[in-house]
Amino acid sequence: MSNSPADFDVIVLGAGASGLFCAFTAAQRGRRVLVLERANKIGKKILMSGGGRCNFTNQVVEPGNFLSRNPHFCKSALTRYNQWEFIALVEQHGIDYEERKHSQLFCKDSAKQIVAMLEDECISAGVEIRTQCELDRLEALAGEDVQRYRLHLQHNGRAGRLTCTSLVVATGALSVPTLGGSGLGYELAEQFGLKLIPRQAGLVPFMFSDAMKPVCERLSGLALDIEVSCNGQSFSEAMLFTHRGISGPAILQISNYWSPGDHISIDLLPGVDAVDWLLQGKREQPRSRLKTRLGQLLAKGLVAELQQLWWPQDDDTALAEFSDRQLGDIGQQLNAWRLKPSATEGYRTAEVTLGGVDTDDVSSKTMEAKRQPGLFFIGEVLDVTGHLGGFNFQWAWSSGFTAGQFA
Known part of the structure; x- marks a missing residue:
């Protein structure tokens, strides 16, 4: 790994739905972007979603479809990037889809197509993706204009360091730990003084x-x-x-x-x-x-x-x-x-995690921590949880896009 003074403009922690979307959105603005994923491949939760067909959004998306201590927080991002824009992207990539009950949209073939679409967009925008990366420690570099964060990592068993000006936490949450769910995002939030809303398993038997x-x-x-x-x-x-x-x-x-x-x-x-x-x-x-x-x-x-x-x-x-x-x-x-x-049944089978990073500490317009410049939180790690039916994926796309505009 490079130890040069400014390795990347943006580092995204997590190669799930929100992380990948944020990565190529930022890269399309000319930012040098790296995605770090602790699992051995990207998009694992996407691949298992919707019975392998991925319920990627819903034709009717409203703030009332989301749970949060602050019910207004989701509105800005959902307006900035809506379901119709994501549907257009799916169509642009030639992915056949179908509408099921309650306006839910699924791939006709396979969830693999959504992961491939996100990966193609990342490649086209010049995003670098590294799997099997574990974050050991994160430090903020106070008083330096160029590099704000230094990450101490393990990559394929080798230690290394990277620096960036913007760090995006897209680590997901505690649900389905076998697919990479973890509490890392909460630990990072606490490290920088952000409050946490109590967590519990959601969308669960x-x-x-x-x-x-x-x-x-x-x-x-x-x-x-x-x-x-x-x-x-x-x-x-x-x-x-x-x-x-x-x-x-x-x-x-x-x-x-x-x-x-x-x-x-x-x-x-x-x-x-x-x-x-x-x-x-x-x-x-x-x-x-x-x-x-x-x-x-x-x-x-x-x-x-x-x-x-x-x-x-x-x-x-x-x-x-x-x-x-x-x-x-x-x-x-x-x-x-x-x-x-x-x-x-708990987090083992839960589709989502309720609660998370308190939205009062995050800008709804940028997804940036209000008191920690350059630190962004997106997707499930935040205290925003959608109903069943494609809403959690739409939150991933919308929050990822929003952070990608400012990271």
Whole structure:
């Protein structure tokens, strides 16, 4: 590694979505840019996203799609570089894509195309990328105009030093550590006095330790459309039973609003007033059994489990023999099944990390630390978390572009 006085104008820590986007954006301005990645290849999290198809953005992106202690922080970057500009870049590279539910956009072929696009843009702009680099120590060089930061590194087992005038922290966060997630960005933020918002796993499945655990194990693999609510938020999408608990898009979404000890409410029959529907069945088919009625709208395996939970003694009882009040109680539970998860699966399977570097200490217009010139934070390391559906990638593109304009 070179130890010359000014090795690079910009060094980006992290070759993920935001880091690569920032790198070529800065290089297109004529900046000498180096990207350092601790993993053995770039874009690992991109490659596994969206089932290998990469849900790279959404056609409808609004500030309300993001969680942050400061809900206004994301607005400037999302305006500076919006979803339509990224879609245009995808089209420019000849990548076929498709729209799925809720305006989500996916590659038709492979997430590898997005990584290749980012790499091509970096190469065209003259960005240098080095993998298998570990940062040992970072120091600010006070009082020098040209080089602000000195990085002490390990690259393929060899120690070295590099200097730069702008350092961009695009290290991601704690989610999916097997794909390179780490707390390095938080450590750097603390080193320079930036505050941190408490972190927790987000977009993550729930687990149970009570009687629901064996229920979920027996139903593992069963999916159904539900509406789930918690702390004033609701999402309508699929839920999936797993051998640990419950997952699926609706559950991942609501996990961002759940805290340990909270209940969630699941509507198993969204759009159906279950009480009225059961009473109608009692009037029209009084000799039919309750599980037969429910089997018209729900999977038989799920109905069997609900029966054991809610009316275990009445397997062969005709609807006519249930009181209206009994059916009313069951109907209310169908529309509002209260469950208390014991925990989430944690960072091991979380798609994102909630919390992070406090946006009060970062300029929303440049992504630069307010009290540390030349130090930028972008992507997931910041306290900005998108809903499921391409929003976290759009935040990566938008925040990366913004920092690339000023780094």
